[in-house]
Amino acid sequence: MKLILTQEVGGLGGPGEVVEVKDGYGRNYLVPRGFAIRWTKGGEKQVASIRKARDVREIRDLGYAKEVKGQLESLKVKLPARSGESGRLFGSITVTDIVDAVKKSGGPDIDKRRIEVGNPIKTLGSHQVSIRLHPELSATLSVEVVSA
Structure with a gap:
């Protein structure tokens, strides 16, 4: 299952990253808790706004x-x-x-x-x-x- 992370998930990645996870993990844990959204072509546009928000909060170097x-x-x-x-x-x-x-x-x-x-x-x-x-x-x- 392909997902776009909306929050940092330990061992998986940070907000705005597109990840491939097992169906059950995505469907039963990540999506219901709001840690990720399903990947779609329209959702790909949201990645830019998620990354921009993360860059504001994140310590760069x-x-x-x-x-x-x-x-x-x-x-x-x-x-x-x-x-x-x-x-x-x-x-x-x-x-x-x-x-x-x-x-x-x-x-x-x-x-x-x-x-x-x-x-x-x-x-x-x-x-x-x-x-x-x-x-x-x-x-x-x-x-x-x-x-x-």
Whole structure:
């Protein structure tokens, strides 16, 4: 099955790429979740607009990615959250919370889909978050969750 990706899918490709996948994977997973649309000749025109939108968000070259990595790794990000006496949060910290905290701390704009949180952040303290800046480069951001 031939599909056009609308979002980045790990191990498959990025937005605007035309990929060939097994029928079941495309029909049951990618298309219903909005990660891809069926390839048609008319859909090929949408590829240009998807790629243009991706180019605006994406970090173009490795040099700029290294610069952003330096900014992120030197940044001190504090996230206030409500917690109980034992230090467990009421809920968890989301990637949207992290993006907002980076902006408030004076950091660069980052796409929330590029943030990878290993285990959900549900306790107070310091946590490490990985951010994919470029296919060859990732940054590690230290997030300090404090009681609000």
